[in-house]
Amino acid sequence: MVDVLPSWREGKIRESILDFVVRVTREGGPDYVPPGERIAVFDNDGTLWCEYPLQVQVFFVLDELRRMGTTDPALLEKPAVRALLAGDVQALAGMPKREVFEPAFMVHAGMSVDAFKGAVGRWIEGAKNPRNGRPFTAGTYRPQRELLGYLRGHGFKTFIVTGGGIEFVRVVSERLYGIPPEQVVGSSTKNAFHATADGVDILKLPQLGSFDDREEKPANIELHIGRRPILAFGNSDGDLAMLRYTLAGPGARLGLLLHHDDAAREFAYDRDFRPSPLGEGLDTTDQYGIHLVSMKNDWRAVFDD
Amino acid sequence: MVDVLPSWREGKIRESILDFVVRVTREGGPDYVPPGERIAVFDNDGTLWCEYPLQVQVFFVLDELRRMGTTDPALLEKPAVRALLAGDVQALAGMPKREVFEPAFMVHAGMSVDAFKGAVGRWIEGAKNPRNGRPFTAGTYRPQRELLGYLRGHGFKTFIVTGGGIEFVRVVSERLYGIPPEQVVGSSTKNAFHATADGVDILKLPQLGSFDDREEKPANIELHIGRRPILAFGNSDGDLAMLRYTLAGPGARLGLLLHHDDAAREFAYDRDFRPSPLGEGLDTTDQYGIHLVSMKNDWRAVFDD
Structure with a gap:
């Protein structure tokens, strides 16, 4: 029977996800977590959609x-x-x-946030990944969309915690992943209230507000969410602090790292991918109790086709 | 018939709230707003609970x-x-x-966020307002709790946008208002990931992250929520930018300012209240289309008793 997570191959990883969800949702059980505290955080680039050859x-x-x-x-x-x-x-x-x-x-900088979001929305309709010719919006991973839906079906609240721009990702998060804008945490420029005769807007400023990567991810989780997640999913060293923060809390926890080892269906890269390497993560999965997910072996399908 | 908003007296203000909710929830109507976009933001100090003589x-x-x-x-x-x-x-x-x-x-500064929240939780159990002897947790306004529930019952997502500390307010927001931590926006210190042999925590740093007042409120609404609210409720000049931002969007909008004019049941103060004056707000309600709510006339009850 494979109604649940059909794009995940039977095996250790799929079992660990199903077991975890059973444990935290079993009322009266030792690992029960009330729905409001079932916070799951997902990196975006390389975790929910393709980031190769560049984000x-x-x-x-x-x-x-x-x-x-x-x-x-x-x-x-x-x-x-x-x-x-x-x-x-x-x-x-x-x-x-x-x-x-x-x-x-x-x-x-200087553009209103509303105008920026409009520009992103228009651009992304036609834009394609130059390496595989696939529209960027078709670059999301089917197993991950199934997992997001499965978690939400079990009372989880799903968040994106991305190094990408918070406003950029918010334009597509609901449509691609069913995640509303207010559940997206990301990098940001500072912005400012701006009132003129023409309207009242928020303008993007040239100063960086936060670069949401590495140690800044858990700090931003605290700022935006205010609870320690019980599940975290990433794919690079930039996600390691968020995974460690998640796994160090009390009770049942699940931390996962996606390994891009599938040159046939997507791409194979890790330590040498300069824009977002996975090296320290590979070396410390045992130390921190992180599950390494093999795209090649653990996923029956990668994209919709 | 007063099943709905029973602590609100019949009159112009109560009507304007009910009318607004009918308009934005009527499918196919000209002012219809899909549930996900029904964002309502509330100031906390002086809007949802008593802030006198001090927050x-x-x-x-x-x-x-x-x-x-x-x-x-x-x-x-x-x-x-x-x-x-x-x-x-x-x-x-x-x-x-x-x-x-x-x-x-x-x-x-230097304390972990978890330890800070523990300290707030223990303190607030016994603490009382020295001016009226009422436990602080009993200082919430009954009409506002009814309004929050009424809005949520009509598909709104309710947020707090407070000048108070984000972690402080998150300790009580769910219990007092039914608002989960991740729907609280507030002032914040910077914080930092901190891993030792004893655990992995987020520490509060001495630097201010954001003082969430005046023009910074709409900027933080964009950062944390990422959508322009359709309803905003405040009580001081510190809420005026958030109200203007809300009211300047397209379609149906509602902006409200609570006027503390009820010395008999709570306190009467506005322009001269140094910690958080209401002066410019009083002078510009017509200009910006803000509804001024009189605690004395528009509320049948103020607290639970």
Whole structure:
């Protein structure tokens, strides 16, 4: 019988998920967790959708800069912005995520948040991953969408905790994952109230508010959610602090790391993927009690087809 | 028939609330708003519970400083901290909220967020308002609890957006208002991931993260919620930007300001209340289309009794 999590192959990982959900939902059981406290957090890039050869948002900024350019001398100083303007995907793929994302966030400074979301929504309709020709919106992982639905069906509240821009991800989170905007935590620019005769808006400022990666993920979980999750799912070293924070709480906990080891159906990469490596995570799964999920072996399907 | 909002007196304000809810929930109607977008934001101090003669959190810090003192020279320089150490409520009541809250937030720097919440939870069980002898937890306004429940019963998602400390308010929000921690937005210190042999925690840092008042309220609404509310309820000039942001969106909107004009049942104060005045708000209700709620005339009851 495979009505539940049909895209997950039978095996240790699928069992550990089903066991965990049974334990925390069994009323009167020793590991019971009331529904309100069933907080599950998921990284986005590389965990819920494809991030290879670069995160989706990088392609958005690349197209935006092509369209509008920039004459901002502070931005033009950044190697990532020069690579974005040149459309040099290979150079970008050789930089750590933060080096690309921080200046990329600044590109829309001065725009209202509503206008920014409109631009993202229009762009993402037609945009495709240059490596596999798949529309970015078709780059979500079917097993993960099943897992999100399965958890919500058992009283979990599901959150995204992403290094990507919080407003960018919010444009697609409900439609792609059934996760409403207020359950998305992410990197952010500072923003400001702005009232004129034309309207009252929130403007994006050039200053970074938070780069939601590594140790900043659990800090932002506390700021935005205010409870320690009982389940965390990531795919890179940037998710390790969030996994450790989750697993260190009392009672039943589940921490999972997705290993991209499937060159045939998606991509195979880990330690050497500069934008978001998985190395320390691979070395410490036993130490922290993290389950390593093999895309190749644990997933029956990767995408919808 | 008064099954609905029984503590609200019949009249213009109660009608405006009922009308608004009918309009935004009528499927196919011109003002229909899908459930996910029915975001309602409420200030806390003075809007959902009594803030007179000072906000509840000030009394908490006052008791904490009495208990543990401080030798931090940076803190001892602050007039508010000296007044807190001396238990000088009158001096504190003469200061703007930010002057009191900012140093008050620093008092717990270095403590884990979990330990802080434990301290708040223990303190609030026994603590009472010195002016009316009422336990702080019995200082919530019955009409507002009815309104929160009424809105949720009609598909609204209710949020607190408070100048008070986000972790402080989260300790009581679910029990007092039925609002879970993740739907509380507030002032915050920065915090940090901290892993030792003893555990993995989030520590409170001495730096202020956000003082969630005035223009910072709508900016934080965007950061935490990511959608423009359709209903906002406040009681001071600190809520005016949030009200304007809410009312400036398209479609049906409702903005309310509670006027403390009821010396017999609660307190009467507005322009001259230094910690959180209502002056500009009183002068601009017509300009911005804000409904002024009279505690004395619009509420049949104030507290539970």
